[in-house]
Amino acid sequence: MTQAQYRSLLLPALRLLADHQLRDQSPERYRPSFLYSVLDQLRWRGVRLAGQPGPWTVGGRWLQRGGRGGLRVIPLVQRDGAVLMTDTWEQARGLAGLLNWCSVPGLC
Numbered sequence: 701m702t703q704a705q706y707r708s709l710l711l712p713a714l715r716l717l718a719d720h721q722l723r724d725q726s727p728e729r730y731r732p733s734f735l736y737s738v739l740d741q742l743r744w745r746g747v748r749l750a751g752q753p754g755p756w757t758v759g760g761r762w763l764q765r766g767g768r769g770g771l772r773v774i775p776l777v778q779r780d781g782a783v784l785m786t787d788t789w790e791q792a793r794g795l796a797g798l799l800n801w802c803s804v805p806g807l808c
Contacts, residue, residue: 703802710738710804714784718807721785739794747801750793754800755779758792782807 701709717732742749760773775792777784777799786792798804 706738706742706798707802707804710735710798710802714799714804714807717784718782721783735795735798736791739791739798742798742801743794749797749801750790752797752800754796754803755806756796756799756804758789758796761785780806 713732713734717735739749756777756779759776759778761776762773763771775786775789777786777792777796779799784795786795
């Protein structure tokens, strides 16, 4: 698959994740398993995603109290006004690299 094909494949899942995180107030979390499986597949194929330069960056949102797993900060992937929360720093680095690698536009 080409990078453009990956981009087309990922955009619906990314929009679903962003929409869920922005609007859904239910206690149930959406785990973007599809996105993480694409990350694993590309890593297995030898594509180095973490550290890919581009507009998607890794950041963090500090919490006043400890969150899941006692973390004091939520790892984020962000570009312009779009923010995607992840469970781990490794996932954030991989997801940001994937979005930069296949030139995903902003989601806003």
